Amino acid sequence: MQTDMNHNGPLMRIVGTVVGLGLLCAAAASAEPEKRSEHNPREILERVDKMMHGDSSSGVLVMTVQATHWTRTLEVEFSTKSADRFLVRILSPKKEKGTATLRSGSDIWNYLPKTNRVIKVPSVSLASSWMGSHFTYDDMLKDRRLADDFLSAVTNEEVTESGLLVEITGTPKPDAPVVWGSIQVVINTDLDLPRWIRYYDEAGELVRTLEFSDIGPLGGRRLPRRQRMTPADKPHEFTEVIYRELLYHPDLDDALFSLRALQR
Amino acid sequence: MPVLAYAWRNLGRNRKRTLITLLSLAFATAVLIVSFALLDGLIGDIENNITSISAGEVQIHAPGYLDERSLHRTLVDPAGILRIVEPTAAKAAPRSYGDGLLARDVRSSGCRFWGVDPAAERKTFSLPERILSGDFLSDQPERGIVLGEKLAHSLRAGVGDELDAIVQAADGSLGNEVFILRGILQTSGAEIDLSAAIIHERDFADLFVSGGAVHEIAVNSGGRISADRLRNRIRASAPGADVKTWREILPLFAGTVQNARKAVWVFSICFFLVAGLGIMNTMLMATYERTREFGIMKALGTAPRRIVGMILSESALLCLCATIAGAALGAAASLYLADAGLDLGGFPINMKMTTFIHSAVWRASLGWKNILLPVLCIWAVCIPAALYPALTASRLDPVRTLHGLY
Numbered sequence: 286m287q288t289d290m291n292h293n294g295p296l297m298r299i300v301g302t303v304v305g306l307g308l309l310c311a312a313a314a315s316a317e318p319e320k321r322s323e324h325n326p327r328e329i330l331e332r333v334d335k336m337m338h339g340d341s342s343s344g345v346l347v348m349t350v351q352a353t354h355w356t357r358t359l360e361v362e363f364s365t366k367s368a369d370r371f372l373v374r375i376l377s378p379k380k381e382k383g384t385a386t387l388r389s390g391s392d393i394w395n396y397l398p399k400t401n402r403v404i405k406v407p408s409v410s411l412a413s414s415w416m417g418s419h420f421t422y423d424d425m426l427k428d429r430r431l432a433d434d435f436l437s438a439v440t441n442e443e444v445t446e447s448g449l450l451v452e453i454t455g456t457p458k459p460d461a462p463v464v465w466g467s468i469q470v471v472i473n474t475d476l477d478l479p480r481w482i483r484y485y486d487e488a489g490e491l492v493r494t495l496e497f498s499d500i501g502p503l504g505g506r507r508l509p510r511r512q513r514m515t516p517a518d519k520p521h522e523f524t525e526v527i528y529r530e531l532l533y534h535p536d537l538d539d540a541l542f543s544l545r546a547l548q549r
Numbered sequence: 550m551p552v553l554a555y556a557w558r559n560l561g562r563n564r565k566r567t568l569i570t571l572l573s574l575a576f577a578t579a580v581l582i583v584s585f586a587l588l589d590g591l592i593g594d595i596e597n598n599i600t601s602i603s604a605g606e607v608q609i610h611a612p613g614y615l616d617e618r619s620l621h622r623t624l625v626d627p628a629g630i631l632r633i634v635e636p637t638a639a640k641a642a643p644r645s646y647g648d649g650l651l652a653r654d655v656r657s658s659g660c661r662f663w664g665v666d667p668a669a670e671r672k673t674f675s676l677p678e679r680i681l682s683g684d685f686l687s688d689q690p691e692r693g694i695v696l697g698e699k700l701a702h703s704l705r706a707g708v709g710d711e712l713d714a715i716v717q718a719a720d721g722s723l724g725n726e727v728f729i730l731r732g733i734l735q736t737s738g739a740e741i742d743l744s745a746a747i748i749h750e751r752d753f754a755d756l757f758v759s760g761g762a763v764h765e766i767a768v769n770s771g772g773r774i775s776a777d778r779l780r781n782r783i784r785a786s787a788p789g790a791d792v793k794t795w796r797e798i799l800p801l802f803a804g805t806v807q808n809a810r811k812a813v814w815v816f817s818i819c820f821f822l823v824a825g826l827g828i829m830n831t832m833l834m835a836t837y838e839r840t841r842e843f844g845i846m847k848a849l850g851t852a853p854r855r856i857v858g859m860i861l862s863e864s865a866l867l868c869l870c871a872t873i874a875g876a877a878l879g880a881a882a883s884l885y886l887a888d889a890g891l892d893l894g895g896f897p898i899n900m901k902m903t904t905f906i907h908s909a910v911w912r913a914s915l916g917w918k919n920i921l922l923p924v925l926c927i928w929a930v931c932i933p934a935a936l937y938p939a940l941t942a943s944r945l946d947p948v949r950t951l952h953g954l955y
Contacts, residue, residue: 354621355720380758381722397725400713402652417721 326439326453330432330470332477341366342504344531345376350418350524357417370542371425375416386415386425387547393422396547403544412464419493419514419524423464431470434461440469448475465492476500478509491517504531556863559835570831571871574927577820578875579882581923586883586913587891588813592806593914597772599802602737603676604795605767606639606776607783612791614764615798620647620719623762625789630766633786639770639779640673642666643763645753649716649724651696651746653704660700660746662716664753673769676737683708683732690749693731697745701733708732714746718758726756817926824927825934832864832938843942844950853943860942864935872924880920886913 343364350357359381365371374385383398393406411423431437435455443450452471457463466487471480481496493516497509513525540546560567600606609630614622624630627643634641645664650657667686671677677685686693694712696704706712710730718724728748736742754761770779776794784792796803836843843856890910 350721352721357720357722384723395723397713397715397723400652400715400725400727402713402715402725404715414721416723417717 324439324442324451324474326437326451327432329451329453329472329474330435330437330455333470333472333479334432341534341537342531343534343537344504345529347527347529348418348524349527350416352417352522353519355417359416364537364541366537366539366542370539372542372546381416384416385547385549387542387544388425389542393425394544394547401548403548419516419522431455431468434458434463435468437470448473450474450480476507478507493517499527503528504533552858552862553866555859556866559839559859559863560867563835563838566831566834567867570827571867571874573827574824574868574871574931575875575878577824578872578923578927579879581817581820581926582876582879582915582920583882583886583913584813584816585919585922586879586915587886587911588809589916589919590887590890590912590914592809594912595802598738599799600769600776600795601675601771602679603674603741603767604799605642605674605769606774607768607779607792607794608798609766609768609783609787610764610791610793612789614791618646618648618764620717620757620759620764623759623764624766626787627763627766630783630787630790633783634766634768637770637779637782638773639768640669641766641768642669642673643750644765644767645750645757645759645762646764647716647753647757647759649714649746649756651700651704652713652715653706653710656704658700658703659744660696661744662714662753662756663745663747664750664757664759665747666750673767676734676741679735679737681733681735683730685732686747686749687731690751692726692728692752693749694728695732695734695745695747696730697734697742698736699742700744700746701730706730706733714748714756716756718756719760719762720758722758724756724758726752728752817923821926821930825930828864828867828931829934829937831867832860832935833941835863836860836938836942840942840945840950843945844947847945848947848951856943857936857939860939861932861935864931864939868928868931872927875927876920876924879923880915883913883915883919886911887915888912 341364343362345360345362348359348361350359358378359375360377361373361375363371363373369391370389372385372387375381375383383396385396387394387396393411395404395406396402397404406422412421414421415425435457437453437455439451440454441450441452443452450471451474452469454467454469456467457465465484466489467485469483469485471482472478473480478500479497481494483494484492486492493514496513496515497511498513499511500507500509503510508528508531510528511525513523515523609624611622611624623645631641631643643666647662647664649660649662651660652658665686667677668688671685680695681698683695686695694714696706701707704712708730712728712730714724714726714728716724734741734745748756750761753759768779768783774782776796780792780794783790846856847853890912893911
């Protein structure tokens with residue numbers, strides 16, 4: 286049974302990135318460094334996009350949410366196919382086990398096992414948090430096409446011991462479905478992996494920061510296995526996602542991303 | 550006293566007119582007394598309902614809770630506060646509140662969940678008895694739920710139906726549980742009717758992952774201790790908490806009461822005008838008829854002052870008799886209405902629309918103030934009203950009146 290549900294955000298302001306962003310980030314392209322162009326920002330973003338919008342994959346991650354009023358750790362299994370389909374299911378704690386979220390195209394649904402209800406997340410609630418984390422449904426919904434949706438320019442370069450960090454500032458193209466005023470993406474161009482992404486609102490105020498760390502083997506590739514989203518107005522809060530397992534599949538069945546599968 | 554004797558005799562000169570005036574004044578007085586008594590009765594009834602149904606005389610919250618009703622702003626030591634109330638003549642009921650969604654089939658409605666201790670509620674308030682169908686919650690947590698009447702109706706839910714509760718829990722997770730509808734409440738005030746979803750406090754703790762946190766303690770002494778005294782006593786022993794009387798929590802009620810009183814006064818002013826004009830008319834007629842007399846009296850040397858006094862004393866006597874009769878009539882009617890009351894059951898206006906609940910029978914409440922006030926007001930109007938004819942009479946020119954040229 287479907288019900289329209291209005292997700293009222295938790296008491297704190299929610300900012301978050303896509304679990305999918307994290308997932309996609311994990312679904313990296315080949316680790317082979319490509320011929321370095323003269324720091325063409327669009328090319329760099331394309332490489333990041335390619336890494337993020339990867340192949341079909343599935344895996345398990347652990348999400349820790351630290352908020353003003355609570356701390357919570359979830360174990361979540363996920364499956365993702367192309368850029369617009371994913372299914373996440375909570376494995377633990379026991380109280381939330383079986384709760385799932387499905388994204389297919391531009392729709393998102395939640396499944397609540399205890400009441401056996403499938404609830405569509407209405408567009409008016411997309412800015413609200415996913416399960417109390419700093420991730421929003423909006424993050425899960427939007428295709429992360431940094432190269433296509435943003436006008437980008439290299440704004441800084443820094444040589445560090447882990448590699449050359451290139452900072453790219455992107456402003457959304459007029460017709461791009463982006464909620465941010467601008468973003469700053471810092472990429473380690475030697476590893477072709479993002480280091481962090483900062484999100485700014487229309488007034489230029491920093492809203493949240495997504496930090497990538499713990500680069501290591503994951504699914505046969507070298508990827509940042511830890512991501513932390515921190516809201517700017519509450520620096521003591523964060524949501525941290527750690528990837529435990531990741532598997533690439535050539536092609537996951539579309540049926541996996543259906544409402545029927547959601548209600549399993 | 551000769552003044553009274555004269556006044557009495559003069560009033561008796563036109564019995565019919567005197568009687569009619571007397572009756573109209575008496576009636577005005579009586580109507581006013583009954584109106585005030587009914588108003589006081591209504592207000593008292595509403596007050597009693599507010600305190601005894603579920604709000605209580607005093608409520609205790611964590612500081613700042615009432616501003617936003619945040620799930621996380623809980624009382625630090627609810628058990629301690631319950632211990633303070635325990636030895637007094639008052640009873641207390643602890644409650645937890647959280648907002649969420651109730652769904653049944655395809656219907657859903659926002660609601661406010663109350664986590665209560667059913668035994669404490671039964672001891673402290675009359676809400677558990679105000680059941681339209683089904684029962685109140687049992688003392689054991691069994692995932693039962695009791696709904697306000699309108700909420701149950703909007704979900705088309707009947708006793709025994711399964712309802713899905715979906716909430717944002719205190720730990721950020723999506724709380725969802727299935728409840729069984731145990732009972733539907735009679736109309737008990739708009740807020741309860743539309744949004745109350747009452748569950749056992751342990752079921753609340755499960756659903757909201759609240760760890761048993763308490764947001765409110767409502768205290769009711771059934772009138773044995775005044776609300777102010779109760780508040781002061783609790784405040785003294787629980788300095789960290791926000792302790793308020795129901796009047797402080799519901800300032801809207803005080804405003805409504807004030808407006809109701811003002812309305813009745815406006816209505817009363819009409820009656821005063823009628824009374825005043827009645828007296829004035831009567832005295833004008835009386836003095837008009839006796840103009841020759843006044844002329845002769847003045848010719849004989851009567852001071853104008855004394856003529857004024859004569860006429861005023863006539864109207865005073867009339868007023869006195871009328872108000873005594875009116876007070877007696879009004880008091881009798883009020884006492885009857887205090888006992889039997891007005892049955893509102895047949896009224897087409899759905900009283901369930903009101904924010905504040907009142908009983909099906911409207912009873913009056915008679916007090917000395919209700920009797921004295923209308924009487925004094927009638928006096929205050931009628932004496933000056935008689936002044937005009939009195940002064941006119943006292944200023945007559947004796948020569949002209951004796952010649953018939955008034």
